[in-house]
Amino acid sequence: MSQGKWWQNVVMYQIYPRSFQDSNGDGIGDIPGIISRLDYLQKLGIGGIWLSPVYQSPNDDNGYDISDYEAIMPEFGTMADMDELIAEAKKRNIRIIMDLVVNHTSDEHKWFAAARQSRDNPYHDYYVWRDGKGDGDIPNDLQSTFGGSAWTYEPAVGQYYLHLFSKKQPDLNWQNDKVRHEIYDMMNFWINKGIGGFRMDVIDLIGKEPDKMITGNGPQLHTYLQEMNQATFGGKDLMTVGETWGATPAIAKQYSDPARHELSMVFQFEHVGLDQQPDGEKWDLKPLSVPALKQVLSKWQTALGDQGWNSLFWNNHDLPRIVSRWGDDGQYHDQSAKMFAILLHMMKGTPYIYQGEEIGMTNYPITSVDEINDIESIQMYHARLKAGYTKEEILRSINAKGRDNARTPMQWDTTANAGFTTGTPWLHVNPNYVRYNVQANLANPHSIFATYQRLIQLRQNNDLVVWGDYALVPDTADNVFAYYRTYQGERWLIVANVAAEDNVFELPDAVDEHIIGNYDDQDVKTGQIELRPFEAFVVKVR
Ligand code: TEU
Ligand code: CA
Numbered sequence: 043m044s045q046g047k048w049w050q051n052v053v054m055y056q057i058y059p060r061s062f063q064d065s066n067g068d069g070i071g072d073i074p075g076i077i078s079r080l081d082y083l084q085k086l087g088i089g090g091i092w093l094s095p096v097y098q099s100p101n102d103d104n105g106y107d108i109s110d111y112e113a114i115m116p117e118f119g120t121m122a123d124m125d126e127l128i129a130e131a132k133k134r135n136i137r138i139i140m141d142l143v144v145n146h147t148s149d150e151h152k153w154f155a156a157a158r159q160s161r162d163n164p165y166h167d168y169y170v171w172r173d174g175k176g177d178g179d180i181p182n183d184l185q186s187t188f189g190g191s192a193w194t195y196e197p198a199v200g201q202y203y204l205h206l207f208s209k210k211q212p213d214l215n216w217q218n219d220k221v222r223h224e225i226y227d228m229m230n231f232w233i234n235k236g237i238g239g240f241r242m243d244v245i246d247l248i249g250k251e252p253d254k255m256i257t258g259n260g261p262q263l264h265t266y267l268q269e270m271n272q273a274t275f276g277g278k279d280l281m282t283v284g285e286t287w288g289a290t291p292a293i294a295k296q297y298s299d300p301a302r303h304e305l306s307m308v309f310q311f312e313h314v315g316l317d318q319q320p321d322g323e324k325w326d327l328k329p330l331s332v333p334a335l336k337q338v339l340s341k342w343q344t345a346l347g348d349q350g351w352n353s354l355f356w357n358n359h360d361l362p363r364i365v366s367r368w369g370d371d372g373q374y375h376d377q378s379a380k381m382f383a384i385l386l387h388m389m390k391g392t393p394y395i396y397q398g399e400e401i402g403m404t405n406y407p408i409t410s411v412d413e414i415n416d417i418e419s420i421q422m423y424h425a426r427l428k429a430g431y432t433k434e435e436i437l438r439s440i441n442a443k444g445r446d447n448a449r450t451p452m453q454w455d456t457t458a459n460a461g462f463t464t465g466t467p468w469l470h471v472n473p474n475y476v477r478y479n480v481q482a483n484l485a486n487p488h489s490i491f492a493t494y495q496r497l498i499q500l501r502q503n504n505d506l507v508v509w510g511d512y513a514l515v516p517d518t519a520d521n522v523f524a525y526y527r528t529y530q531g532e533r534w535l536i537v538a539n540v541a542a543e544d545n546v547f548e549l550p551d552a553v554d555e556h557i558i559g560n561y562d563d564q565d566v567k568t569g570q571i572e573l574r575p576f577e578a579f580v581v582k583v584r
Contacts, residue, residue, distance in 0.1 A: 059093065060094075505529060
């Protein structure tokens, strides 16, 4: 890498440990399982792993409810396994990014166990408590992301505590100095183990002011992050990425402008909301508008072009699989999976691959509520049944958007349970594993995996991919997404047909070199080009 920070030059990979690789046949992925697959990840070419939570947890929200930040969930292994993972990854030039979940803890954390005992317990003020309003009424109308009131009554203290997620995820009181410093100490514990940084769960909520109904982007948010930076990772060669659902480009710049000493980058979600009804929830579906996608992604590319830094992603453990969502998981499965890879990985920023994306894993169709594990989908199912929706409507939404879609076990090979476990998997394996698996991808030089591998190599070997300016090609067909990257006199053109129908693209430049594409017989020339379904290519132009 020639310039910049290491995290500006790499591609990251997210592991959801429960579903990556089981090593002992209990049906649950674990840390030794991850270690056994590091060679695979090295072959892919990634520079870091965002590890979803592996801490001790009662798993009300699959590890996003932490009961001890400095202990490993026994199902996942031991602290010795964790140390070994960090060391083995480092040998392969892969850094481990820990998931920092500090907006809330589990209600089984020792702090909360103490806090709920009495109002004068020293830990009481570690959480957000309010008296009820009038006779036995909740303090206000704040809602939990998973449905229902964000307030739960605790009889032992005669007060309500705040939980912006499940009632087993009480919100920490960031206004309390002691809380903040306990968190910084815990972060330093992990930094001293040699990790590469942190992904910060719902970090934009920590400045909340519940009495004013403010949750995201509260007034103290950036002050806290600057304090955290100074007390922990600041001045060290670590990367941080904040999960910020409410970020606009202006806000993202505040987080990621190096002069402000906050975070390396944030995850922005504007594009993720493009297939939902304007005043609805994520469950209220609407088809994707490709012009809107072009507009939103281009806005972010341009706004953070010179100041700040972008993250690039289609997928994570909360989102449906991109090939099922906006691609085609039937006839054009491979073409659409590769098209989305090319479209995203040629942009400016740090790309994130979510486990299984690199082999085109798809959503898992469920037919009944008993097949659901995710707390968000389960709570929504019951709430919407009560509100009068039909089961069919609700299941349609869950099949489109439910979080279990991305959480089914990783598909390694064609043996039982896709090689994920020799036991009974904690969540159903997608039956299409016989077709879509790592083994088949590795055996095929034209696989989706090979496309991701090549895209990573292109980033490693071309400063243009990392640093080049971005410019959208205007006035193309609605479903054609085309842009230029320009760097030191060199220019690449990226063209993607985001549709299952043919589309025409007018290529004005002289073509010097074909860099990558998703159909084998591409012969890209100046002039009118008939793009086939989901066809994409990158060419060097003059
Ligand atoms: O997600 C934040 C969050 O708001 C999500 O719950 C999101 O709104 C939802 O999944 C979209 O449908 C983070 C984690 O990524 C998620 O897994 C956790 O459940 C949540 O925080 C609470 O820690
Ligand atoms: Ca296991």
